[in-house]
Amino acid sequence: MKKEISWLPILIQCRDNVKRRITPLLKTAKKQQQPNLGIGAGGDPIKQIDIEAEKAIVETLVRQGISFTLISEESGIKEYGGKPDENYVTVDPIDGTTNLTRGIPFYATSIAVSTKLELNAVHTALVADLSHGTTYTAKKGGGAYRDGKKMVPSKQTSLEEAVIGIDLNTYKAREIASCLTSLIEKTKHIRHLGANALELCYVADGTTDAFIDIRGKLRTTDTAAAWLIIREAGALITTPNGKPLEAKLDPKERLTFVASANLQIHEKILSLMKEG
Numbered sequence: 001m002k003k004e005i006s007w008l009p010i011l012i013q014c015r016d017n018v019k020r021r022i023t024p025l026l027k028t029a030k031k032q033q034q035p036n037l038g039i040g041a042g043g044d045p046i047k048q049i050d051i052e053a054e055k056a057i058v059e060t061l062v063r064q065g066i067s068f069t070l071i072s073e074e075s076g077i078k079e080y081g082g083k084p085d086e087n088y089v090t091v092d093p094i095d096g097t098t099n100l101t102r103g104i105p106f107y108a109t110s111i112a113v114s115t116k117l118e119l120n121a122v123h124t125a126l127v128a129d130l131s132h133g134t135t136y137t138a139k140k141g142g143g144a145y146r147d148g149k150k151m152v153p154s155k156q157t158s159l160e161e162a163v164i165g166i167d168l169n170t171y172k173a174r175e176i177a178s179c180l181t182s183l184i185e186k187t188k189h190i191r192h193l194g195a196n197a198l199e200l201c202y203v204a205d206g207t208t209d210a211f212i213d214i215r216g217k218l219r220t221t222d223t224a225a226a227w228l229i230i231r232e233a234g235a236l237i238t239t240p241n242g243k244p245l246e247a248k249l250d251p252k253e254r255l256t257f258v259a260s261a262n263l264q265i266h267e268k269i270l271s272l273m274k275e276g
């Protein structure tokens, strides 16, 4: 019979181990400008700190005797234990590595657990803001929590007042900016903070009102945990056409989405994006 695993405390241990492993590297991360150690499965350069964070997660799960398939931004897909198809663990060991190496205090570790290689099958999630020590968690059907307190998204519906994150970090900026012009014109406070998993958690807990990424660049490894956190908090995440977000959990899979705190602001954003 399949062993029932209590995942949340294990993900908290993963977080603590990531913190422990990267702390000595943080002191030199900025000074040494961390050399690139090749290209990760997700297509970005890998730094020592990404590798250490991933090791910390794998080590924690292996120590618990858990069989799992790892889907990681850094190493791609790897199997551990005798029954690797019982659990799928999708990780972005460090989301926001550029922020970390430049000394910008906005980066996170992101871990999602699922029964299948599909975004829809994610049942437990953790995103931990490693510089502020804030932890966002969710269990399917069990709500979303920030440091143990139930998260509530904002009720903001006015674009005049809203704070909206838009990731425009792409060589295709000219192409995608055209769909966003009307929205940007009507929104007073546009932000991009540089760690997308964490920016999605900001929508979930009411810190911001929406987050948009239509570059076609963001991986499921960055998004899997925050996807569940957003939904369990009662916020929304859909494709730019308003369809449910569906994706394979694979480091090569890319997503485009709009995440919003409530239906009213979500509909306003989607219709302004149609206007272009």
Ligand SMILES: [Mg+2]
Binding pocket: 050, 073, 092, 093, 094, 095, 096, 097
């Ligand atoms: Mg990363």
